[in-house]
Every structure is written in structure tokens, then in C-alpha cells.
Amino acid sequence: xxxxxxxxxxxxFVASVAIATGIASxxxxxxxxxxxxxxxxxxVTAQKMRTDVKIIHVYPGDENTSIYVLNxxxxxxxxxxxxxxxDGALIPDPYIEIVNRSTNIDNDFWDPKEVILVNATPVGIxxxxxxxxxxxxxxxxxxxx
Amino acid sequence: MSGSVVPSLIFFVGSLVVVSAFVGIxxxxxxxxxxxxxSTGDVLAKDLRSSLDIVHVNASSxxxxxxxxxxxxxxxxxxxxxxxxxxxxEGSVLVVVGDGDSLWEPGEVVQVTNSSNNLVQGWHEARxxxxxxxxxxxFTFRR
Numbered sequence: 001x002x003x004x005x006x007x008x009x010x011x012x013f014v015a016s017v018a019i020a021t022g023i024a025s026x027x028x029x030x031x032x033x034x035x036x037x038x039x040x041x042x043x044v045t046a047q048k049m050r051t052d053v054k055i056i057h058v059y060p061g062d063e064n065t066s067i068y069v070l071n072x073x074x075x076x077x078x079x080x081x082x083x084x085x086x087d088g089a090l091i092p093d094p095y096i097e098i099v100n101r102s103t104n105i106d107n108d109f110w111d112p113k114e115v116i117l118v119n120a121t122p123v124g125i126x127x128x129x130x131x132x133x134x135x136x137x138x139x140x141x142x143x144x145x
Numbered sequence: 146m147s148g149s150v151v152p153s154l155i156f157f158v159g160s161l162v163v164v165s166a167f168v169g170i171x172x173x174x175x176x177x178x179x180x181x182x183x184s185t186g187d188v189l190a191k192d193l194r195s196s197l198d199i200v201h202v203n204a205s206s207x208x209x210x211x212x213x214x215x216x217x218x219x220x221x222x223x224x225x226x227x228x229x230x231x232x233x234x235e236g237s238v239l240v241v242v243g244d245g246d247s248l249w250e251p252g253e254v255v256q257v258t259n260s261s262n263n264l265v266q267g268w269h270e271a272r273x274x275x276x277x278x279x280x281x282x283x284f285t286f287r288r
Contacts (some may be wrong), residue, residue: 022172026179030186037190081252088203133200136215
């Protein structure tokens, strides 16, 4: 009687360990994948919250409409990922230049507190709108010519 | 005494066989469910890494929806669709700010264009859908 009870317990114990190991390995791998996804989402959301740009001036010249945009956030941006619209129309392949550097480092990055110049085609006399967007952050300004 | 040991041994071996079969079936079931759960987890993780934002809608003679990939995932342009007021735009999708290949990469901007514009004057709502399940937040604009 003693042997059969022990043997039954041993069999059930080994069986439960085998099943629990299977479940744990599946759950563990899955938790790792979802955990890395949540980390990435948090990083993307935090970066978006730290990103901000502001149109500080629009100069409606005869040859170009010059839009000056300040990086008012705390993230380093790629100026070439800036998309600009004048009066709702996309400016295709705009000329973009970093005109006011916050550091002496001459690189291609749009650092915080730096200003870029986006040149668009000239506009006619009257009221107009300029809009820029970088990484999901938008700013819009009205200007007169 | 030996008369009681033999049935016990038979029951022991029998129970061992039954439990082994049960564990085998249970583990096969766990493994197959695990691969299903794992692929669901991969999809969920990919969705978590995704972020789309409509930045502008130009509704003149045509409708053009501009959106930025603000997440960390690449998409095929064929997987990108846009809707305005619940109606799908039927037109081209192209990368307007990016490296020019056929993928919509993080930081790049796509333009989804409808060949006509039947929108009435007033406020409208645009949304972007990628891979049939990832939606952008709605973007309201005025025509």
C-alpha cells in the first residue's frame, strides 16, 4: 500500500513537472517578445513627447518662401525627414539647411535649439499658411505677403 | 504476498503508461498552442512597435493624405490604405519624404492620393490603416 501511494505521487509529480515546464517555456518566450515590444513602444512614445518644432518666421521672398523652423524639443532630428506644406500643397524635395547651430559641431543633425531653413516656391500677394511636420509633430503658421 | 505484488506491479506499469500518454498528448497540445500564442505575441509586439500619424490632408481637386511613420517598423506600400469619413481612398501610395525605395520606413512620409474629391465643404475625418489592423489616430481637417 505504502509503495503504491508513493509511486502514484511520484508519477503525478513527474507528470506535473513535465507539463509545467512545457507551459513555462512557452509563456517565457512569449513574455520576452511582448516585453521587447512594450519597451520599443515606450521608447517611441517618449521620443514623440520630447519632440517639438516651432515655425519662428516665414519670409515670403520673390524667389523663395523661406520657412525658419526651431527645434524646441529635446531630441535630435533628421532635417531631411521634414515635410513642408504651403497653402496645403506639399513642397516636393525642398531645399533644407541648418542655419543656426547650437554647437560648433558641423554635422547633418538638427539638434535642439537649432534652426533650419526650408525653402519653398514663392507665393502671391495675400494671406498664406505654412506647415511643417517632423516625426509626427506638426506646427503651422499664417503669414502675409 | 507475491499474489498482491503482481497486480500492484501491473497497475503501476499501467498507470505509468497512461500518465506518459497523457503527458505526451498534453505537451504536444501545449507546443502547438504555444506556437499559435507565440505568433500572436509576435503580431502584438509588432503592433506595439508601430506608430502612424497623419500630418496633413490636402483636399483640393484631389484628396491627398500625408502620414509619417513615427514607429519603429517597416511597411510595404501595398499594405497602406487611407479612408476619409469611412470611405476608402482609391489611388496611389508613394513615399514623398524618404530614401525612395518601396518600403515605408520609420521617419518617412507617404502620400495616399484619391483621384477625385467629392467632399462637401466642412469638417472631415481621415484615418490610415496599415496591414489591415494598425490604425492611425483620426485626423480632422476642413475643406
